[in-house]
Amino acid sequence: MSGYNFTEIENYWQKYWAENKTFKAENTGDKEKYYVLDMFPYPSGAGLHVGHPLGYIASDIISRYKRLKGFNVLHPMGYDAYGLPAEQYAIQTGQHPAITTERNIARYREQLDRIGFSFDWDREIRTNSPEYYKWTQWVFIKLFNSYYSGQARPISELEDIFSKHGTNGLQAAQSKELTFTAEQWNTYSEQKKQEVLMNYRLAYISETAVNWCSPLGTVLANDEVVNGFSVRGGHPVERKLMKQWSLRITAYAERLLNGLDTLDWSESIKEVQRNWIGKSIGATIYFQFATPAIPANSANSATSATSANSANSANSTNPTNPTNPTNPANPANPATTADNVPLSLEIFTTRADTIFGVTFMVLSPEHPLVLKISTQDELPKVIEYISWAKNRTERERQQEVNKVTGVFTGTYVIHPFTGKKIPVYISDYVLMGYGSGAIMAVPAHDSRDYRFAKKFSLPIVEVVAGGNIEEEAYEAKDGTLVNSDFLNGLKVKDAIKKATEFIENKKIGFARTNYRLRDAIFSRQRYWGEPFPIYYKDGIPYALKENELPLQLPEIDKYLPTEKGEPPLARATDWTYSGYPLETSTMPGFAGSSAYYLRYMDSQNSEALVGKKANEYWREVDLYVGGSEHATGHLIYSRFWNKFLYDIGLVVSDEPFKKMINQGMIQGRSSFAYRLNHQSYKEYLQTADSTPLQLATSPRAAASTSPRAAASTFPRAADSTSPRAADPTSPQSTSTSIPIAPIFVSKNIPNREKFTDPVHVDIHLVENDVLDTDAFKKWQSDLAEAQFITESDGRYICGYEIEKMSKSMYNVQNPDEIIDRYGADTLRMYEMFLGPIEQSKPWDTKGIEGVFRFLKKYWRLVSGDEDIAIPFDESEPTAQELKIIHNLIRKIEEDINRISFNTAVSSFMIAVNELSEIGCRKKSIHEKFAILLSPFAPHIAEEVWRMLGHNETVTYAEFPKYEEKYTIESTFDYPVSFNGKMRFTISLPLENTVKEIESAVLADERSTKWLDGKTPGKIIIVPKRIINIVI
């Protein structure tokens, strides 16, 4: 027999590629460039599982295909090496994270090498190496030393402007609105000047409400928090005011939004980013306070921030919107009383048209004006409400969205058009973080305002006809304005425009664009990350000089916060710069991954993040492959960094990733088990001899009765025994080493009440009856008498669900086992054969045999059916052989270009089946075949290429050219339908005219049968497609 010795073949070629640096890419040359990038992995302790390579295989196929097509291909790989799991492991074991990381990387590399990827390893990067993070710090300094006005500019320019013009005419992204003159600026102290500049820097420090995760001891970015829990670890997260570094990504909101239109990304991921940026066009309107509780006083301090504005979050100013004056010489800009209470209330609305429907105002409970404007009578209730709202967790708020709460402040504002008094309420359905933290409530046309109005019996005035406001709010933007004075009769769209114009003319507000996007909080109170190149002098942060980088991560004794609660870096001895203390927080995970694609272009460059020449050659990533879960994190931060680097002239391309494909997840099948509880076990013991307790018929049956696995997943509170609402998001990633064990409940298990809650088990351990998981140990102590019942003894209970592969769920399928048994080529082709690349699918080894059989069959065909290889036939191929191979060429090229690898694999199978059938041994046919196959199964293709007499790698062979003349048929098998139902086929020459076809079909005796004596009506003939006869 002919042995397909994949191990030998694969080892040989992997060694050959490494020794010959087959995939090394140069930064120059005549060839056209093509840059294919994978999202680099975090090297976790669990190693690679079969899900990781899915995208890598796809990108490798493209890379190898592009090389065959004559491109100079850059296909690098590296490691996102900073991260929480290594640090958590360090806390537990005292092991330095660098050591753990190093070890994990070595393991990853070994696994990656076994799959036969065509990476240029000379360009490898690791985000934790000083040579690399030097440039992460460098970009930070650049951001620190920049402000934004249409584009990023040096902060020194801003100092110059201030000294000449103050803030007069200034258009710049800022945290809060400041107003001062040049004279004032020039009298400011150094400290004061630095404070003011901080208001404009693109990397700035400020006291902000952050997501504080106490169990992790650090703050988290918005995209790292889901439903009030940390994405990593699933720990509760609270809002807390802290001094933190942030990046002013909001300055780029408009450009990040517009840039999406130029990208070849999936519509869904672009939509996610659009939502995340959340642009809304509307108007800011000021409502004068009516109540005499505020002493009338027009005194106005020109230098101070207006109180109403200081309530704004950073994104409420928008320098990129020309209609939005950032320093409005605007009479509406509210004057304040002597004690800084403004005379008017600033709100933001997208529905200026509904202004005549306003019947009350609502402030967020955290709004800084709340205590100042509340009347003495209402103050106690207001204070009580504020403290109640404050103690409500993020989670409660989100879960009880429909719970209507709020209190009256006792204060009124004046409607700018009707002059009526409008009461001011506070309620936590209004968020401080968006707009100005205050709204004008139009209950007739906003469902939240509607609910509130119903609860507090406030009037509801219809101003847009079209709905039934007795029943519910009419929110649709079509209809005609009524009860609205000068807006009556207008359509909503026109009314918004006209109302906004009126508001601007009356100087009570202005058109404004708001974004939901928040500035990115950039500090983490952790050890294992990039140190900030920042020191403090008199409490003011200053950046190190660029030539002083990298600022190396110091050694510390313990990877925990200090007793005083400072971040771990505070433990380092002499963590100072020229005697001044250095910043003790470190940068977040997305710092190192924000510009890594640039570093690959020129990874050895010690003078620059990326050299001019290298960047001009590679420009941007042509194809980016990775998971869609990074839509609101990495993918938006990277785009922001890139745009900044574009602004400062470092890079030539405005967008980093031209085209992207998002591979689906390969899920695991996790098994879980139940135990009989005390009572049931006693009963069981009594009946065990005769009647084994019948619980379900099979694990499959148990699972199939509860197909909604994800919905029954919930994180289990330590003291909770009752299932809570479905929360599919919490146990998302468990690569941290302090996971909370997710518990699964399948609702439809028979005799459910006899069992404990199910727990994930390692099915291999279950089979061997060795249960060593922590959860089981806990059971043993809690339920000493409980009996674990296995499937094998027929009294079993084991269920399974399909979920994300994760170590803690014992459902990880390791690629090494597959490679040992079938080889890397089979693994590669099987993963592609599983289905469309973007689709998530459970790992299932059943089908792998089919792919393995295909490769064995191919091997038999090329090696001859004997032990010794017989020579190839060098004679001219037959028409049939040419047809097979050219059809395959066309199909493979097409499928690669539309990234449809599952159908490509299927085409290879068809071709091998056909070639085997005719026993094709033609050299020229097999040469073409080997080249076609090489992107998919590179090892076997190389070996065959060698057997065909070539001494060089197949990597740079020429992709065969499709020639239509070999595939053209002379006849076509027409399907003949009667009234649309296909009845038979008829083979007719292609050159037949419609007329000839018609008479040929009608002459056929089968037609006579189906016509059944009736006369055909219309006859539809589409040449080369179908014939349809209508009776």
Next chain:
RNA sequence: GCGGACGUGUUGUAAUUGGUAGCCAAGCCAGACUUAGGAUCUGGUGCCGCGAGGCGUGAGGGUUCGAGUCCCUCCGUCCGCACCA
């Protein structure tokens, strides 16, 4: 609640533009071969029916000579966002 994607044999899937539904595999059934292998080969396999034939792409309707594909309504699954004014 809003937005998006999807729903095809026992299973993974295919059908690129409205033109033969189920390619290629898996599984199952029957058989061949044997050096008994982690083989290999042959045939069958959507459902109903002995057959002729009928029915079939989540359900119902529509457009069309013709619908898995387009339109409407509904049901279901998955993903994203979620009090964003």
